[in-house]
Amino acid sequence: MKRSEINAALKKMEAMINKCQFKLPPFCSFIPEDWQNKGHEYDEIRDNMLGWDITDYGLGDFEHVGFSLITLRNGNIKLGKYTKIYAEKLLYLGEGQAAAMHFHWNKMEDIINRGGGNVLIRVYNSTKEGEFADTDVVIHSDGREYTVPAGTQVRLTPGESITVYPYMYHDFEVEKGSGEVLLGEVSMCNDDNTDNRFYEPMGRFPEIEEDESPYRLLCNEYPQA
Numbered sequence: 182m183k184r185s186e187i188n189a190a191l192k193k194m195e196a197m198i199n200k201c202q203f204k205l206p207p208f209c210s211f212i213p214e215d216w217q218n219k220g221h222e223y224d225e226i227r228d229n230m231l232g233w234d235i236t237d238y239g240l241g242d243f244e245h246v247g248f249s250l251i252t253l254r255n256g257n258i259k260l261g262k263y264t265k266i267y268a269e270k271l272l273y274l275g276e277g278q279a280a281a282m283h284f285h286w287n288k289m290e291d292i293i294n295r296g297g298g299n300v301l302i303r304v305y306n307s308t309k310e311g312e313f314a315d316t317d318v319v320i321h322s323d324g325r326e327y328t329v330p331a332g333t334q335v336r337l338t339p340g341e342s343i344t345v346y347p348y349m350y351h352d353f354e355v356e357k358g359s360g361e362v363l364l365g366e367v368s369m370c371n372d373d374n375t376d377n378r379f380y381e382p383m384g385r386f387p388e389i390e391e392d393e394s395p396y397r398l399l400c401n402e403y404p405q406a
Contacts (some may be wrong), residue, residue, distance in 0.1 A: 182243055182386040187235050187394040194249040194273035197363050201270070201296035208232060209251060214400050228398040229255040229263060230373070238281050238351045239384030244272075246388075248280060249273045252400060254316060256370040270366040271295070273335030279354035282380040285347055293342040298359030301334040302343055305350040311378065313350060 185328045198205065208226055226232060230252060235371070237247035256265030274280070276298070284307055294300055306314040316329040320335060323342040329335065335343055336356065341371075342365075345351050355362050373385050386401055 182237055182241070183390045183392045184233065184395055185393045186243060187387070187389065187399070188393065190235060190243070190249045191233055191396055192338035193275065193361075194271075194363075195250070197273055197297065197361055198271065203295065203362050203363070205251070206253060209397075211397070213272065213395050216398055218406065222344045224346050224406065226265060227403045227405070228260055230259045230371075231255060232398045232400040232403075234400045235387055236385055237387045238267060238379070243278075243387075245277060246281060247281055248278055254370065258370050258372070264372055266370060268366075268368045268380040270368075270371070272364040272366060273361070273392040274300070274364070275361045276355050276357070276359075280352050281350040281383060284350045284351055284378050285345075285376050286378060287347055287372060287376050288369045289347060290345050290366050291342050291368065292345060292353070294336070294337040294339045296339050297362040299339075299356035300337045300353050300362050300364060301356050302337065302345075302351055302353040303334045304329065304345075305331050307348045307350055311380075312358075313380075318349070 184208045207222070209232065219288050231254065232252060234250045234252060236245070237243040242248050250270055253269045253271065254265065255268040256261040282303070292302065304318045304320070306316050306318055313331060315331050316328055318333065320329055321341055322335070337343060377385060
């Protein structure tokens with residue numbers, strides 16, 4: 182992705198967050214120059230990859246497959262000094278965007294529609310071989326338990342949520358015509374380097390073409406203290 186595309190995407194997400202009146206922690210407003218003067222007191226942000234993020238899955242088609250996100254808090258099971266066992270994210274999808282089909286080996290998460298349009302979350306159980314299982318999927322959504330056939334898209338309107346369990350394949354997209362969506366994610370500790378199993382092999386972080394200065398540093402770009 183071009184840096185100009187990333188900057189534009191982050192600004193769109195920021196505008197949606199403001200529209201939904203969701204307040205961000207101070208570190209989300211740091212500009213790249215600020216990070217040159219941040220010492221070890223901010224190592225939790227560096228080590229746990231808090232902050233702004235972009236994924237196009239390495240496919241180079243961000244307008245259709247990919248989204249913007251912010252990790253607001255996160256623990257780290259590999260580094261014992263961080264004792265949080267939970268994480269929280271915001272995700273932003275414009276109309277026409279979607280997240281690729283995947284599951285998590287370890288992480289359980291709730292995906293919450295925080296505002297805007299509707300999101301459609303397709304679900305499958307996984308076989309031992311990592312294929313789609315032709316079995317009903319148990320859904321837990323805002324205190325309700327029910328089952329749906331494999332491959333069903335569960336519709337979340339603003340305020341609604343779904344619990345996604347390990348080995349539960351899921352993708353998501355904005356319902357056509359409903360408008361941009363701000364999602365929340367509340368989960369166990371997040372590790373994007375080792376805990377994602379994509380149904381089709383793909384990457385997680387984009388390759389960046391530097392055609393302008395960054396608006397914000399991404400969570401994998403911080404300089405060391």
